[in-house]
Amino acid sequence: MYVNQQIILDNRPTGEASLSNFKFIETKTPELQDGHVLVQHHFLSLDPYMRGRMNDSKSYTQPQALGQVMIGGTVGEVVESKHPNFTIGDKVVGMGGWQLYNVFDANIVGALQKVDTTHIEISHFLGAVGMPGVTAWYGLVKIIQAKAGQTVTVSAASGAVGSAFGALAKARGLRVVGFAGGKDKCDYVVKELGFDACIDYKEHEDYVSLSKAIQEVCPNGIDGHFENVGGMVLDAVMLRTNAFARFAVCGMIAGYNGNPIPMKNPALILMNRMMVEGFIVSEHLDIWPEALQELGALVASKKLNPRQTIAHGLEQAPEAFLGLLKGKNFGKQLVKLI
Numbered sequence: 001m002y003v004n005q006q007i008i009l010d011n012r013p014t015g016e017a018s019l020s021n022f023k024f025i026e027t028k029t030p031e032l033q034d035g036h037v038l039v040q041h042h043f044l045s046l047d048p049y050m051r052g053r054m055n056d057s058k059s060y061t062q063p064q065a066l067g068q069v070m071i072g073g074t075v076g077e078v079v080e081s082k083h084p085n086f087t088i089g090d091k092v093v094g095m096g097g098w099q100l101y102n103v104f105d106a107n108i109v110g111a112l113q114k115v116d117t118t119h120i121e122i123s124h125f126l127g128a129v130g131m132p133g134v135t136a137w138y139g140l141v142k143i144i145q146a147k148a149g150q151t152v153t154v155s156a157a158s159g160a161v162g163s164a165f166g167a168l169a170k171a172r173g174l175r176v177v178g179f180a181g182g183k184d185k186c187d188y189v190v191k192e193l194g195f196d197a198c199i200d201y202k203e204h205e206d207y208v209s210l211s212k213a214i215q216e217v218c219p220n221g222i223d224g225h226f227e228n229v230g231g232m233v234l235d236a237v238m239l240r241t242n243a244f245a246r247f248a249v250c251g252m253i254a255g256y257n258g259n260p261i262p263m264k265n266p267a268l269i270l271m272n273r274m275m276v277e278g279f280i281v282s283e284h285l286d287i288w289p290e291a292l293q294e295l296g297a298l299v300a301s302k303k304l305n306p307r308q309t310i311a312h313g314l315e316q317a318p319e320a321f322l323g324l325l326k327g328k329n330f331g332k333q334l335v336k337l338i
Helices: 049-054 122-126 131-144 160-171 183-191 207-217 232-238 267-271 285-300 314-325
Strands: 003-009 022-028 036-045 074-081 091-094 101-105 112-114 151-154 175-180 197-200 222-227 241-249 275-278 308-312 332-336
Touching (some): 022 314, 036 091, 036 122, 074 122, 091 122, 122 332, 131 222, 131 285, 160 175, 160 183, 160 285, 183 197, 207 232, 222 232, 308 314, 314 332
Parallel strands (some): 241 275, 308 332
Antiparallel strands (some): 003 022, 036 101, 074 091, 091 112
C-alpha cells in the first residue's frame, strides 16, 4: 500500500470557480485485484473542459461527482501489476485524476496505454502527443479539411490545442493565423510555432475592431476556423469567412462560468453557407493511432516545440487550474507530481 494524496470536488461553483470548491485529502491505495495495475503519476494534465464538468448541468457527459477525485489525464509509471500486459516500470497514460496514484482496471480497453519515451519527453503525452494534439488533428483533418494554400485560424493559439493545430496546418501547406492574449504569447506563436500571423485580441475593445485587424492579415478571407473560446473572437472571425467556410468547435471557455455567449451575426452561417460542427475527441477513438503517429513525429523532429507551464506538487493543482481558466498559463498546463 502507498499513501495517496487526492483532490476532490467538495462543492459546486456558483459563477467563477474558486479554491474553496476543492478539498485535499489523503488515503491509502487499495490492494490490487487480478487484472488491475497501480500507477504512480508523474504529471497531471489541467484542461478547460474540467470547468464544465464541475457544473451540475446538461452536457455531453455526466458532471464531476461531488466527494470524488477530480477527473484528469495523467502520465506515469507502473509500480504494481496484476495484468500480464503491464510490468513494473512501464510508462503509461490514462485518466488517473487529481491524485498521486491510481488503480486502473487494465481489462478495460483503452483505460491504460503504454507510451515510448525514447524520443519524446513523458510530459508531452498529455499535450501535443496526447488528447489536446489529437483534438487539433481531428478538427483540422476531419472537419475543416482545408486545402494547401487556404487560410485557417485558431483561437487560444498559444495553448496546447492551438499550438498543435498550427504545426499540423503548416505541415499541410496552409496559411495559419492565430489569436492569443498578450504580446509575449503572440510572439511565441509566430516566432517559435511558425504561424503566419497572430492577433492580440486584448488590443481590441469589440469584435468590429478585431475583425478589421483580421482583414489586414487575412486579405483573402478565412476558409476554416478552430474555436476554443467563443465570444468576441468568434464573432470577428465570422465577419471574415469565405463562402462554405468550415468551423470546428471544441471549446467555449467564455461560457464555462455559466454566462450565455450570444452570437452577434448568426445569419452569417446561412449567408456564407458555413458548416459548423462541434465535437468531443473521446468519441472518435478510431483516429487516435493515426493522429498520434503524426503528432509524435512532429515533436520528435522538433517541428513542433510545445511550451509548457508546470506547477509543482498536487496541492498547487487548484490554483494552477484557476489560472488556466484566466489565461495565465503559457502553452500546456501541467502539474508535476514527483
